[in-house]
Amino acid sequence: MAVTSDYSIDELKNEVRHLVDRGVIDRHQSICVLCEFIPPREWVCVECELERNDYTFKDHICDLLCKDEWQED
Incomplete structure (x- = not known):
């Protein structure tokens, strides 16, 4: 996973x-x-972003x- 130190x-x-x-x-x-x-060293930033958005491990x-998109049959 190529992630930078600035996460969204x-x-x-x-x-x-x-x-x-x-x-x-x-x-x-x-x-x-x-x-x-x-x-x-980057996981801390990901952890903070997840917590800010109310996700837990x-x-x-x-x-x-x-937001999965479902195809109609």
């Missing part, structure tokens, strides 16, 4: 969507799995991707 929740959601679409992570895993893709990845 939208950028984070885009990166998470990319990881889910590639099958690297599963939407039912907890958000804490993201720490595997973010350098430890126990929340699921799908909580970040709540």
